[in-house]
Amino acid sequence: MNKFVVVDLETTGNNNRGQDRIIQIAAFLLESGEVIEQFSSFINPNMNIPTFISELTGISDEMVQYAPQFEQIVEELYPMFNDAYFVAHNVHFDLTFLQKEFERIGLPKISPLAIDTVELTRILYPTLTSYKLSDLAKVFNIQHENPHQADSDAEVTAELLTILLKKLESLPYASLKILEKLSTSFKSDITYYISDLLQKQSESFSNESVDYEEFRRIALKKRSFSLPQEEEDFVEFDEHLKRDLVDQMAVEIPNFIKRDEQFAYMHDVFDAFSQNNILLAEAGTGVGKTFGYLIPSAFFSKQFGKQVVISTSTISLQKQLLKKHIKTIEKIIPFQLKIASIQSKRNYLCLQKFEYIVGEQFDDNYDSILSKAMITVWLTETENGELDELSLPSGGLHLWDRVCCNEESENKRTNPWFHKCFYQKAKNQLMLADIIITNHAYLLSTLKNKDHLINSVKTIVIDEAHALEETASKTFGITFSCLKYYQYLSRLSTTDSNELVHRLYKFDEGIPNREKWWKKVDHLVKEIKYESEELFRLLRDFILSKQNELDKENIRQSITLSDKNTASQNWKVIQECANRLIHVNNTLFTGCEQYLNLIEDKKVSAFHRSIVSEFKMIIEQLKSMKNGLYEILFDKNDHYICWMDTEAKGSFHTTMLYCEKVENADLIQNYLISGRNSIVLTSATMSIDSSFSFIKSSLGISENINVIEKIYPVPNDFAQGMKVYIPSDLMGIKEITQEEYALQTSNTIRKIVSEIKGRTLVLFTAFDLLKQTYDQLIQDLGSLNSSVLAQGVSPGGKQKLIKQFLQSKQTILLGTNTFWEGIDLPNEELDCLIIVRLPFTNPEKPMFIAKSNLLKKAGENSFSSLALPLAVFKFRQGYGRLIRNEKDQGSLFVLDNRIINTSYGSEFLKLIPKNKIKINSINELLKDF
Numbered sequence: 001m002n003k004f005v006v007v008d009l010e011t012t013g014n015n016n017r018g019q020d021r022i023i024q025i026a027a028f029l030l031e032s033g034e035v036i037e038q039f040s041s042f043i044n045p046n047m048n049i050p051t052f053i054s055e056l057t058g059i060s061d062e063m064v065q066y067a068p069q070f071e072q073i074v075e076e077l078y079p080m081f082n083d084a085y086f087v088a089h090n091v092h093f094d095l096t097f098l099q100k101e102f103e104r105i106g107l108p109k110i111s112p113l114a115i116d117t118v119e120l121t122r123i124l125y126p127t128l129t130s131y132k133l134s135d136l137a138k139v140f141n142i143q144h145e146n147p148h149q150a151d152s153d154a155e156v157t158a159e160l161l162t163i164l165l166k167k168l169e170s171l172p173y174a175s176l177k178i179l180e181k182l183s184t185s186f187k188s189d190i191t192y193y194i195s196d197l198l199q200k201q202s203e204s205f206s207n208e209s210v211d212y213e214e215f216r217r218i219a220l221k222k223r224s225f226s227l228p229q230e231e232e233d234f235v236e237f238d239e240h241l242k243r244d245l246v247d248q249m250a251v252e253i254p255n256f257i258k259r260d261e262q263f264a265y266m267h268d269v270f271d272a273f274s275q276n277n278i279l280l281a282e283a284g285t286g287v288g289k290t291f292g293y294l295i296p297s298a299f300f301s302k303q304f305g306k307q308v309v310i311s312t313s314t315i316s317l318q319k320q321l322l323k324k325h326i327k328t329i330e331k332i333i334p335f336q337l338k339i340a341s342i343q344s345k346r347n348y349l350c351l352q353k354f355e356y357i358v359g360e361q362f363d364d365n366y367d368s369i370l371s372k373a374m375i376t377v378w379l380t381e382t383e384n385g386e387l388d389e390l391s392l393p394s395g396g397l398h399l400w401d402r403v404c405c406n407e408e409s410e411n412k413r414t415n416p417w418f419h420k421c422f423y424q425k426a427k428n429q430l431m432l433a434d435i436i437i438t439n440h441a442y443l444l445s446t447l448k449n450k451d452h453l454i455n456s457v458k459t460i461v462i463d464e465a466h467a468l469e470e471t472a473s474k475t476f477g478i479t480f481s482c483l484k485y486y487q488y489l490s491r492l493s494t495t496d497s498n499e500l501v502h503r504l505y506k507f508d509e510g511i512p513n514r515e516k517w518w519k520k521v522d523h524l525v526k527e528i529k530y531e532s533e534e535l536f537r538l539l540r541d542f543i544l545s546k547q548n549e550l551d552k553e554n555i556r557q558s559i560t561l562s563d564k565n566t567a568s569q570n571w572k573v574i575q576e577c578a579n580r581l582i583h584v585n586n587t588l589f590t591g592c593e594q595y596l597n598l599i600e601d602k603k604v605s606a607f608h609r610s611i612v613s614e615f616k617m618i619i620e621q622l623k624s625m626k627n628g629l630y631e632i633l634f635d636k637n638d639h640y641i642c643w644m645d646t647e648a649k650g651s652f653h654t655t656m657l658y659c660e661k662v663e664n665a666d667l668i669q670n671y672l673i674s675g676r677n678s679i680v681l682t683s684a685t686m687s688i689d690s691s692f693s694f695i696k697s698s699l700g701i702s703e704n705i706n707v708i709e710k711i712y713p714v715p716n717d718f719a720q721g722m723k724v725y726i727p728s729d730l731m732g733i734k735e736i737t738q739e740e741y742a743l744q745t746s747n748t749i750r751k752i753v754s755e756i757k758g759r760t761l762v763l764f765t766a767f768d769l770l771k772q773t774y775d776q777l778i779q780d781l782g783s784l785n786s787s788v789l790a791q792g793v794s795p796g797g798k799q800k801l802i803k804q805f806l807q808s809k810q811t812i813l814l815g816t817n818t819f820w821e822g823i824d825l826p827n828e829e830l831d832c833l834i835i836v837r838l839p840f841t842n843p844e845k846p847m848f849i850a851k852s853n854l855l856k857k858a859g860e861n862s863f864s865s866l867a868l869p870l871a872v873f874k875f876r877q878g879y880g881r882l883i884r885n886e887k888d889q890g891s892l893f894v895l896d897n898r899i900i901n902t903s904y905g906s907e908f909l910k911l912i913p914k915n916k917i918k919i920n921s922i923n924e925l926l927k928d929f
């Protein structure tokens with residue numbers, strides 16, 4: 001069948017059981033890619049159209065008043081569904097709605113084969129960030145005149161379908177074969193279509209292709225390899241700096257301005273490298289420190305033939321560096337640069353594991369099937385096999401746990417995919433690279449594991465150095481997730497399930513007393529399940545019993561496992577339960593080790609071996625989690641702090657346990673600093689009153705270590721376009737309830753954006769206040785005249801929210817922690833920044849309490865030595881988002897009256913040029929606009 005009817009409906013609502021009606025319908029009939037018939041009409045629903053539907057679609061009561069009723073168009077419409085695939089973007093909605101309408105007027109039910117273009121796009125374009133029709137229209141360059149009107153949406157969907165079918169046709173045989181098998185569980189009835197394509201392919205040509213290679217019945221993108229470049233004439237850094245650098249930068253960096261601070265920074269970084277120094281370099285927000293360290297790193301590595309590692313705080317910043325800055329640098333420098341990027345193993349796909357799971361006979365989980373299909377297609381395109389390229393559905397992350405690289409993937413002997421392994425490829429590229437880009441967590445863990453590849457590099461740049469200590473604390477600490485433990489256990493399961501233990505049980509390996517042995521495993525797994533559920537329930541009750549009613553509204557509740565908190569009888573009951581769990585775990589592990597030893601020497605099939613390998617991986621994980629649990633619950637140590645948290649309204653599986661070292665300076669010193677030739681630690685926030693003592697002590701750089709300390713301030717011109725407003729008539733959070741505070745905040749935001757009429761970023765310090773403010777704001781979107789996005793509420797992560805933020809001129813974006821730093825929104829990309837509260841760390845945070853206690857013990861004031869410096873750092877980062885260059889303009893509103901009413905407020909005020917600050921009632925301030 002090669003006919004497709006592409007349909008879109010607009011309706012009065014989502015209820016298809018009689019309450020809601022169609023208000024517009026469009027259908028395009030396609031054959032061999034051509035539109036052979038089309039139908040489009042408004043429909044009179046005989047009821048009022050709800051306001052929000054009118055706002056969304058632009059279809060009003062007046063527009064449908066004289067339109068035909070559904071019964072009147074059916075004669076023309078109904079035959080279009082004969083012998084054609086029924087296609088829609090979210091097909092379930094349109095098809096069921098239409099089926100109900102036909103049923104209502106007494107026509108026989110239509111049951112066509114259906115194609116969902118959302119599902120098909122996810123599978124065939126697995127790396128897109130949004131699958132909304134309007135976003136897809138932009139990606140594929142399809143004209144979309146009236147989003148949310150049926151005729152326009154159906155037309156776009158029809159064009160999209162043509163693109164999708166072409167893509168499907170272009171896939172290699174091996175990928176189609178896998179999709180054919182998986183497609184029986186798709187929402188789209190596409191199996192026959194794929195079978196036809198396979199038939200055609202097998203008749204027409206061989207499997208040879210320039211784009212793909214096939215191995216063990218999986219198609220991969222052919223690896224590109226380039227011949228080594230001829231060595232160019234090399235120009236030394238100083239010479240290039242004098243001669244060409246400024247000109248090159250001016251060509252490649254949009255709106256380039258020669259900043260003395262940035263050039264001084266570059267010089268100092270190069271000197272630190274070549275003179276084997278430690279450099280602490282604070283470059284004010286927007287100075288351009290990224291180019292500032294990348295350019296000297298490139299020259300240094302080339303000139304001296306020494307590798308440089310560059311590490312930044314998060315994977316997302318690591319990617320940003322690669323996508324944006326490295327591309328520009330390659331154009332600026334006069335020679336070829338070999339760049340490698342690496343992150344932790346579990347971010348890379350293990351092809352051996354994928355081969356195994358794609359061959360599985362049973363899988364009834366839709367997200368997991370969808371993810372397998374997406375990965376199948378992605379493998380024909382990806383060079384690097386990294387998780388963050390993919391847009392897996394939420395359930396797909398569980399599947400990723402089963403297919404990501406681990407120690408087993410690195411076993412050359414048992415992994416037939418070893419020579420194609422993405423992680424190995426990334427490691428191989430490290431050896432050849434001039435510059436290695438990574439993130440703090442990966443860097444610290446590899447240094448700790450004495451990984452030779454990274455450890456041998458003697459020149460390192462640490463960007464966002466202020467975040468290093470916190471990452472060290474997490475990387476060197478323990479995290480125990482009850483959900484993860486439960487998932488591993490479920491994966492193991494028992495012989496009467498369809499999971500690992502059952503699969504292994506089915507192989508007759510000649511184990512002595514086989515039946516008895518597996519029965520024992522069943523018994524132990526059941527006991528572990530029982531004891532762990534009991535323990536997790538007790539832990540959650542324990543956390544919640546220590547909170548007062550008000551706190552319980554908060555998203556996550558936490559409790560420190562201090563002597564005082566664990567002195568109760570309830571804690572003893574928890575420890576007894578944990579002891580029982582640990583004991584049964586140990587019995588299971590001993591048994592499993594014996595089994596694994598036994599099977600090790602046996603000749604088993606590759607399929608059997610892969611199940612054994614997954615079983616081994618799960619046992620290893622459970623073992624390491626059990627050890628972690630023991631350390632958290634029993635192993636008291638003054639240098640560590642342990643705590644737990646849980647979702648106030650979630651299940652007991654949401655409970656997490658943590659153990660971290662309170663001070664990590666010694667570890668950072670041991671693993672990172674000592675033994676290096678040169679290290680550049682840089683950030684926009686390192687000094688307090690021109691002193692680096694605070695950061696030095698947190699990074700283990702004692703006063704007797706020789707370091708160079710430099711500050712490169714934000715150029716004065718940056719302040720020209722900035723205005724800072726501090727309303728004096730707002731209530732403090734302690735003077736009113738949090739609900740009233742959220743209402744006051746949302747009202748103030750409303751007033752500001754109605755004057756600014758531009759993009760506004762609102763920074764919060766806690767999610768609950770953000771959520772309450774968001775709820776208030778969306779209550780009357782009409783009068784707000786702006787769209788509202790909120791981190792943790794609107795779908796998608798940070799990058800996706802920023803992308804959406806930039807799509808329209810009048811948007812408000814509410815963000816918490818990660819939005820305070822690392823985002824670059826120059827010029828008209830950001831018009832206004834609102835800081836809701838001064839960014840003090842939540843004083844209830846266990847790690848903060850532990851650090852404060854240490855300071856108190858040492859006779860220091862924890863507010864002035866810890867809370868205030870951290871808040872000032874964060875404020876500087878936050879307010880640095882507004883003005884990003886000399887020509888940038890923008891307004892900052894600080895809604896926290898502590899900045900003017902307290903003595904410490906001056907620490908924040910002094911960061912802003914005095915002549916830029918206006919303090920008055922909010923209404924008076926807004927007269928400025």
Ligand SMILES: Nc1ncnc2c1ncn2[C@@H]1O[C@H](COP(=O)(O)OP(=O)(O)OP(=O)(O)O)[C@@H](O)[C@H]1O
Pocket residue numbers: 253254255256257258259262283284285286287288289290291683684822823824826880884885
């Ligand atoms: N000399 C320059 N002239 C104009 N724009 C520049 C210059 N140098 C860098 N930029 C641009 O300025 C922006 C900020 O640069 P960068 O990402 O390095 O920020 P930063 O100084 O590290 O600030 P932050 O600490 O806030 O991240 C980027 O968009 C970059 O392309």
